[in-house]
Amino acid sequence: MRLTIQQTSSSLLASPADLGTADVVTAEREIITNVLVQDRQFLILGGLRDDQYDNSESRVPILGSIPLLGPLFRSTNNGDDQGVLMVFIRPTIFRDTASALEIYNRRFDYLISRDLGVEEEEESAFSEGLQEIRQSE
DSSP: OEEEEEEEEEEEEEOHHHHTSSSOEEEEEEEEEEEEOOTTOOEEEEEEEEEEEEEEEEEOTTGGGSTTTGGGGEEEEEEEEEEEEEEEEOOOOOSSHHHHHHHHHHHHHHHHHHHHTOOHHHHHHHHHHHHHHHHHO
8 A cells, every 4th residue: 555654753952031022932843744554563763863052050049140250159060962754654454344343443442541551350341331431432
């Protein structure tokens, strides 16, 4: 199958207070590509790098401003953080409605139990409650 993929990631670079302006400064990274993949074949897209630099200074009020003694009462932090955004895709072709519904139910139950922290012994009762909710929709 042929897929056209567009993935955008944006982050805040500086706040208006840091710059003394009314606008926010953001960085936007984007992948736009066309790929050919087989059914259930993994596709990995990567290469969007994110470099963050943080230079901050904290000081004790008044004492940090005293000449010669000031450095004893302040600290400077220089941070460097790098990251790479990777996108993992596994396209699946559903041949019939029953297989699509079965995979949907399995993944939905997994996500809900993961996000709500449901234990294994509670999972069957939890799944039954979810089935009732889905049927009422």
